[in-house]
Amino acid sequence: MPKWGMVIDLDKCTACQACVVACKQENNVPSGHLDDAAKARGEVHRDHDIFWMRVLTQAKGEYPKPEIEFLPRPCQHCEKPPCVSVCPVEATYRNEEGLVLQRYDRCIGCRYCMVACPYGVRNFNWHEPEYPMPQALSPAASVDSDGNGRGPQPRVRGIVEKCTFCIQRIEEAKRKAQAEGRPLKDGDVQTACMQTCPPTAIVFGDLDDPNSRVSKLRTDRRAFRLLEDLGTNPRVTYLSEG
């Protein structure tokens, strides 16, 4: 059984946002709502935009040596996810491969999981999601054990959605490997953000395989994880000379 994990090398990241765009296309993440855009121009900006992958920025240092730091932020896919235990209807769960997933059809939209997530990776559909070009929707599909669509499946208003580590690509790679009669090997699964990253800052793979690139990078001396003190055990590791 694979244990999926990710390593993001912040020393390589150029904050080009390609991962953000690739994620939006791959997973049919709705574009911003026109109402919100108007509000942002006019009165108060209310953050209603949905990002499964988002690049956070933080200014550091003082003049004359100001610095800005970038942090690409997918779901951390915690081994002890605080979001899962608070969900009143088990709409979010952690599967046997360690992916934290969302059941779109069961979520009642209470947003408790979003309140409980210390990383802020979860998103709520504040409006009916708009897909301006339905013909351009990603056809990639994933179905859970109850037969409900997940991952790129188009959403409805009033529910929570989040990064799945591109579960549809994981399933596709498994199908392919099975058809060819071989086990999955390192590099078979590439998440959309990893595939598109120009400086190859993002690496995805199986943490159970000691020879995979993620496993090796995870023991790098530059490695750290976000908010480690909270005891969530994220499956995303960052590298930084810091």
Added chain:
Amino acid sequence: MATETPQPPAPNRYEATWWRLTPKTLALMGLLALLGVVVLGSTWLQQFRQGLGVTGMNQTALWGLYVVNFIFLIGLSAGGVIVASGVYVWNATRFKPLARIAEILSITCLLMAMVFIMLDLGRPDRFMNLLLYPQIQSPLIWDFIVITIYLLIAGGLLLLSARRDIAYASQLQVSGMDMARKTFFNVASGLLGKLSPARAEKMLRYLAMAALPGAVLIHSVTAWILGLVKAHPDWHTAILAPLFIISALISGIALLLVVAILCRRFQRLPIPDESITGLGKILGWTIPVAFYFSFAELLTTIYGQEPAHVHTLEVMTVGAYAPVFWFSMVVGLLVPFLILIVPKTRTVAGVGIASTLVVLGVFAKRVDILLPPLMHRFLPYPPGVYLPTQVEWTLMASVWAFGALVFLAISKIIPLAEVAGETK
């Protein structure tokens, strides 16, 4: 006992008039129904159709006015029941004239809280999922279970304590009462009449004993919805539940006093002055406990200087939420405390003013507990803002109108004071 026919009471007294639906009462109920049913329903439908994006809530302020009201109302409900069950458990006869109002208020507040939590859901149409796929680890499910049990206890408490009045009302040959209520009185008194007086008294005592820890539990669980979340450090403290309980107690007593004074004034309810000023004195001496809990929390935060805690504290006391914080501390606690402990100002009017301030102050406290900690984020997200929209204000006002309607309607079925007299 049951064979003697009750004497019709003197006209114009509460005992004789409580059930009457005067044109004034009907007009008020109509107005409340317009706001609390029609406006509530249509605005809610609009919010459901367009999505919660029509509210001021957003990616940072994930919860807003609806959850503030939910927490506030659970507290009011718990506070009311603590007073009512205190009367039955310790036989505090001085406050018996207030017990009935406390029971009806606590049921009303619970119903309002349930409406508010429904308003907050993105998919209220999937509410049944709470019954179909409950996840017992979730504090929201604990709350759901506790609220349901508590509603049953509060309902039982009300019916049992009002059993003599119900029997009395069914025996009274009042002309002009509508069929619906006549039927209710006959059925209810028939059912309650099967209990022997001694048995009913015993059941009432047991229920009151269960209601007391129940009231503490229901508000603790509500506090734990926030307090068990480690993503927001200012919630994640052990003092949160005790702090909620003490705010619940003072706001519940204060609301009870405000409503009692209003009912006394407008419905000629026979409540002696001493009941009101006596409870006002208790309220006054409970306020320092609230101060103490807040102080313990602030001292720990200030002495520890942990960045996340300090940041939230700044937002609360000198930042965007400073007016709310200082209002709750000074106008909502300090001023009423002074009014209530000085014997000269502890008149019925003084208690009324102080209690109103306490209710408003605790509401402000709920805003302060929910929003600044919620809006703290560990990772460098852009700072969030929360300004409730007109939809939220409209829905909030209409749920309060709905609550007033429920209270008024119950008070026309079950009298706010014992009308049957002491027949033992």
